[in-house]
Amino acid sequence: MTMEQESALASAQRQFDIAADILQLEPGLRRILRVPQRELTVTFPVKMDDGRIETFVGYRVHHNITRGPAKGGIRYHPNVTIDDVRAFSMLMTWKCATVNIPYGGAKGAVVVDPRQLSMGELERLTRRYTSEISILISPDRDIPAPDIGTNPQVMAWIMDTYSMHSGHTVPAVVTGKPIEIGGSYGRREATARGLSYVLREAAEALSFPIAGARIVIQGFGNVGATCARLLEEMGATIIAVSDSKGGIYRRNGLPLAAVVAHKQRTGTVTDFPEADRVTNAELLELPCDILVPAAVQMQITARNADRIRARIVGEAANAPTTPEADAILYDRGIFVIPDILAGAGGVTVSYFEWVQGLQEFFWTEREVNAQLERVMVGAFNQVLRTAHERRVHMRTAAYLLAVNRVADATRIRGIYP
Numbered sequence: 001m002t003m004e005q006e007s008a009l010a011s012a013q014r015q016f017d018i019a020a021d022i023l024q025l026e027p028g029l030r031r032i033l034r035v036p037q038r039e040l041t042v043t044f045p046v047k048m049d050d051g052r053i054e055t056f057v058g059y060r061v062h063h064n065i066t067r068g069p070a071k072g073g074i075r076y077h078p079n080v081t082i083d084d085v086r087a088f089s090m091l092m093t094w095k096c097a098t099v100n101i102p103y104g105g106a107k108g109a110v111v112v113d114p115r116q117l118s119m120g121e122l123e124r125l126t127r128r129y130t131s132e133i134s135i136l137i138s139p140d141r142d143i144p145a146p147d148i149g150t151n152p153q154v155m156a157w158i159m160d161t162y163s164m165h166s167g168h169t170v171p172a173v174v175t176g177k178p179i180e181i182g183g184s185y186g187r188r189e190a191t192a193r194g195l196s197y198v199l200r201e202a203a204e205a206l207s208f209p210i211a212g213a214r215i216v217i218q219g220f221g222n223v224g225a226t227c228a229r230l231l232e233e234m235g236a237t238i239i240a241v242s243d244s245k246g247g248i249y250r251r252n253g254l255p256l257a258a259v260v261a262h263k264q265r266t267g268t269v270t271d272f273p274e275a276d277r278v279t280n281a282e283l284l285e286l287p288c289d290i291l292v293p294a295a296v297q298m299q300i301t302a303r304n305a306d307r308i309r310a311r312i313v314g315e316a317a318n319a320p321t322t323p324e325a326d327a328i329l330y331d332r333g334i335f336v337i338p339d340i341l342a343g344a345g346g347v348t349v350s351y352f353e354w355v356q357g358l359q360e361f362f363w364t365e366r367e368v369n370a371q372l373e374r375v376m377v378g379a380f381n382q383v384l385r386t387a388h389e390r391r392v393h394m395r396t397a398a399y400l401l402a403v404n405r406v407a408d409a410t411r412i413r414g415i416y417p
Helices: 008-023 027-033 082-098 117-133 152-166 190-205 222-233 256-266 280-284 323-332 345-360 364-389 394-413
Strands: 038-047 055-064 070-077 104-111 142-146 213-217 237-243 246-249 276-278 289-294 311-314 336-337
Touching: 008 027, 008 082, 008 323, 008 394, 027 394, 038 082, 038 117, 055 082, 055 117, 070 082, 070 345, 082 104, 082 256, 082 345, 104 117, 104 142, 104 280, 117 152, 142 345, 190 222, 190 289, 190 311, 190 336, 190 345, 190 364, 213 222, 213 280, 213 345, 222 237, 222 256, 222 289, 237 256, 246 280, 246 323, 256 311, 276 280, 289 394, 336 394, 345 364
Parallel strands: 070 104, 070 142, 213 237, 213 289, 289 311, 311 336
Antiparallel strands: 038 055, 055 104, 237 246, 246 276
């Protein structure tokens, strides 16, 4: 297996190793932080609409809970593996530590294609999965959130199932819930809004205005489409977007509202009549000021990194760039905002939602967005300063901050017993 074919977990561990080497982390701490602390695999039955009983496999993994309760999304996807879940739980640890919120990292998944289930089947699957992982989750131990294939309704079912077992309503057991049952204003847009803040700061750091910047976005789901809208509101020009079926490109800028309407009508951005079609691979290599990979992992690799023509890459997806590609982009002067910083807006507002739920005191959307901007801009400036001081690229700088924070917390707490 080549480095480019390695698992998401092996890639995440190599990123950790780079930071651990620079920090001269002691061997004992390396062994603790390099692997998940706790893993749960469950196989559970679900009654389908036609009366059949199907079994599904699910996971919940805690990477590290030294700095606070475990935090991480739940993914419903037919191809998800335990190694994926391990990797994403590790990334969540570093993401929370990068923006310095008091959480550890977790991730959950069910091996299923939710698009093949009816609403009733999806609800029964969710409730049974929740009961299986209920030995781990609670407001002070592990707080799930939405991820690929899940949404606020799924979080509502999780919260309700947990609450029924507890005998009282427990809003703080999940985040990303509907507003009506304790969700936070601004949560749905949080990942994209956080990304827009750090892209604005990065453009300023590179001495060009975000207004007028040419933007390419791979992945036009909630994060990608919202990011496009927010950047357009800042004066940027969206020249290309894509989804899983392909992409569209118009040199002078796409009419974003029309593209969104086309996708809502047809289910895809492809065949939009006022633009040229491009593949997802071609889209990554278009000349632009800012490239936003907002789809899936391992999109920018050693095979295409030398053809990326963006000034800034803002990673909305988890692990879209391999370590080999990182080095190539850095050598070419391309400024990469890593996933553990660029994509941290979602978990930051999840933290705000959790705090609101525990206090039963809720904030306005303006208050949420102001606090999100404070956290994201502060974290960006810390990572940028570390990158300059250490003379490393932004990903390594973010890992240096995150790993050091978790290592310090581990040293201070000590090893029990």
